Amino acid sequence: MQWITEPERQTPVIADVDLLVCGGGFAGVAAAVCAARNGARTLLLERYGFLGGLVTGALVVTTPPLDNGINIEIAQRLRDRAVYAPCRYPGEEVAYLNLHAIDPEIVKYELVRMLRERGVELLLHTYIVESIVEEGGVKGVIVENKGGRQAILAKMVIDATGDADVAAFAKAPFRVAKKPMTMMFNMVGVDSERALAQIGNWSNLKKFVKQAIDRGELSFDLGIYMEFGAPGVHAENLIYPDELNIWSGNLLGMDGVDPQQLTQAELITREHAMRLADFLKKNIQGFENSRIEYTATQVGVRATRQIVGEASPSMEEVKTKKFEDTVVKPYAKGEMRLPYGSLLPQNVENLLVAGRCISAEEEAMGQLRLIPVCSATGQAAGVAAALALRQGVTPRQLDVSLLQRALSEQGMELGLQKVVR
Ligand SMILES: Cc1cc2nc3c(=O)[nH]c(=O)nc-3n(C[C@H](O)[C@H](O)[C@H](O)COP(=O)(O)OP(=O)(O)OC[C@H]3O[C@@H](n4cnc5c(N)ncnc54)[C@H](O)[C@@H]3O)c2cc1C
Known part of the structure; x- marks a missing residue:
């Protein structure tokens, strides 16, 4: 590889805060709201012009129940504003881990309101490009935006970028997971009743698409292997009666933090989305008058970097163990x-x-x-940061029983009566 040496330069410090939350997805918003509620002067940075992360940016609009801790407030806000959005109020009977569609535009709107009501400062259209590290501790980040290159200093930082950007820039150990990528898109003008009369249920669409591929009427072969050989459409993805949220198949083996591969993934999955929409319109009754309302802002990247933390529990442990330092219980049930x-x-x-x-x-x-x-991990991280700041200790030095007590008092039922004194 060829390299150049950039001249040394002075970078303006545009903010100096108690807590800097990097990334405005569900984790980042929950972290910022909960930290501010616990007294931390908090700034949230986000590269897009809206909040919600993959939920709004990649149109991942189906969620298991939002029924513990800060998730209860999020669910109530979405439900109260939605014309029709089947996310349930806490206490309503829902099957554990059933998926419910939420409206991404309402998500964008309500997440901003939650931050503003708690006094969280917000800086959008700002990309974090480097971590500032002194004596082994993160002291802030370098960002780039329309104002140029700038520094933001903070007493403590939460990395909620989804890709562990801040941790990786700070040279924390991480591993990389290459999970399938998917372009989600929404179609309007669908006569769901007639469509379902032909295909039985939305999951069957995958079968119809697969048959068309086998007959040579539809091709998704763009030189990249697609999982399942065909895209799928799921009934639970229905947002409004005439609007479908469609999953256009899994693109395998691409690295979501490699810009070249990410570019390829965008191009390929958008092509898939358009071909799939055309196929549905021409071949499935009820889709005759439908059209793509919008494709997601970005291809849905499920996983990239994951930190190697102080603990790395297994599936079995996560499902069964009451860790002494439990600080996250995402679901009231389960x-x-x-x-x-x-x-x-x-x-x-x-x-x-x-x-x-x-x-x-x-x-x-x-x-x-x-x-x-x-979002539950965001709540735990936000409250932890606020408590650590208040006590003048690092997150690693924080007395976890204090954090557990604060979380329980603030609505995250950890189910740990024996541990929380
Ligand atoms: C195709 C697909 C289908 C899925 N299906 C489901 C499902 O059915 N149900 C379910 O519950 N979950 C599903 N998931 C998983 C779920 O959507 C995500 O794991 C979750 O939304 C991640 O939230 P997050 O806040 O951790 O990260 P993200 O949503 O990724 O948020 C990170 C935020 O940080 C910002 N950011 C990143 N880097 C920078 C930077 N350098 N500078 C500034 N800002 C930055 C991003 O713009 C983003 O807003 C799916 C995911 C995908 C991709």
């Missing part, structure tokens, strides 16, 4: 729990990690990347 060590990167101080880049064994991450888990 026994899933996570230890504080999953949020603490090894070797780097002043940094907590929340969301889909936390530390756990790969097998467990399939469940831990789900939306309610990401």
Whole structure:
């Protein structure tokens, strides 16, 4: 590779805060809201012009129940504003881990309101490109935006970028997971009743598409292997009666933090999306008057970097174990729990990690990347940061029993009566 040496330069410091939350997905928003509620002067940075991360940016709009901790507030806000959005109020009967569609535009709107009501500062259209590290601790980040290259200083930082950007820039250990990528898109004008009369249920669409591929009427062969050989459409993805949220197949083997591969993935999956929409319109009754309303802002990248933290629990442990340092219980029903060590990167101080880049064994991450888990880890990281700041200790030095008590008092039922004194 060819290299150039950039001239030394002075970088303006545009903010100096208690807590900097990097990334405005469900994990980052939950972290910022909960930290501010616990007294931390908090700034949230986000590269896009809206919040919600993959939920809004990649149109991943189906979530298991949002029924514990900060998720209850999120669910209530979405439900109260939605014309029709089947996310349930807490206490309503829902099957554990059933998926519910949420409206991405309402998500964008309500997440901003939640931050503003708690006094969180927000800086959008700002890309984090480097971590500032002194004596083994993260002291802030370097960002780039329309204002040029700038520095933001912070007493503590939460990495909720989904890709562990801040942790990786700070040289915390991480591993890379290459999970399938998917372009999600929404179609409007669908006569769902007639479509379902032809195909039985939405999952059957995959069968219809596969048959068309086998007959040579539809091709997704763009030189890249597609999982399942065909895209799928799922009934639970229905947002409004005439609107479908469609999953256009899995693109395998691409690296979501490699810009060239990410570019390829965008091009290929958008081509898939358009071919699939054309096929549905021409071949499935009820789709005659439909059209793509919008494709997602970005291809859905399930996983990239994940930190190697103080703890890396297995699937079995996450599902059954009451860790002494349990600080996350994403669902009111079900026994899933996570230890504080999953949020603490090894070797780097002043940094907590929340969301889909936390530390756990790969097998467990399939469940831990789900939306309610990401926001629950955000809540734990946000409260931990605020408590550590108040006590003048690093996140690693924090007395976890204080964190557990604060989380319980603030609505995250950890189900640990014996541990929380
Ligand atoms: C195709 C697909 C289908 C899925 N299906 C489901 C499902 O059915 N149900 C479910 O519960 N979950 C599902 N998931 C998983 C779930 O959507 C995500 O794991 C979850 O939303 C991640 O939330 P997060 O806040 O951790 O990260 P993200 O949503 O990725 O948020 C990270 C935020 O940080 C910002 N950011 C990143 N890097 C930078 C930077 N350098 N500078 C500034 N900002 C930055 C991003 O723009 C983003 O807003 C799916 C995911 C995909 C991709």
